[in-house]
Amino acid sequence: MAITKEQWQQLETEMAGLMVNISFSYQGHELTIRRCRDGESKTVLAVFIDSSIDEQWFTQVENLTEDAPKILPEVWCHRTISRYKPKDIAEIEKILGKRKAKKEYPNLHDKLVWLSPYYSKASVLCRQFKKLKGLEVTKADCLALTMNLS
Structure with a gap:
């Protein structure tokens, strides 16, 4: 089921908060979004693929290893x-x-150009994830409340 515009707004609002725990399903992989610390006073949104972030994936786009997930360039942030x-x-x-x-x-x-699992803002992450065809929400506190009311 496609994610509606209203649901994207709710997801973005939840991602902008302090405690974030949202999961998506995309091409057989589980994508988990969590807020992590990036220094003493800065936090970022991290995208975990199947509950992990492998240090070998932190590389230039053309140097990705064979065992890296194929969806990596689509879901991680491109830094230049x-x-x-x-x-x-x-x-x-x-x-x-x-x-x-x-x-x-x-x-x-x-x-x-290299890949990074960290997004500085929720709007940037949502903008990239909106482009993914077949993305489904599997866990989100903000959407669970609206689904139960219906």
Whole structure:
């Protein structure tokens, strides 16, 4: 059963809270959302796949291992960073010129993309999960109350 717009709003409100324990079912895997600490005064939403987060999955998208779940790029957050800082790019292009800089440094403007199970905000996580076809809620306190009233 597809998740309605109202249910997504309820889920997002619950994820924005302090205590989060929501589970989804997607392509034979169980996705569990929990709020975890990320430092002394910051919390993030963590996406567990089948109750685990494997450190081997923290890698660039093209370097994923064979045993990593196929749904990993769909459910984890994509993080990016430039190979070179803008200041360094400007300095290299000023010294060498744009054409020679492009020849000498073919990856000057490239970005590194890796996967992370941590989302900073509930709205970002919901936006990505709304795109998943066949996603079903298996456990959510906010939806259990509305389902029992019906």
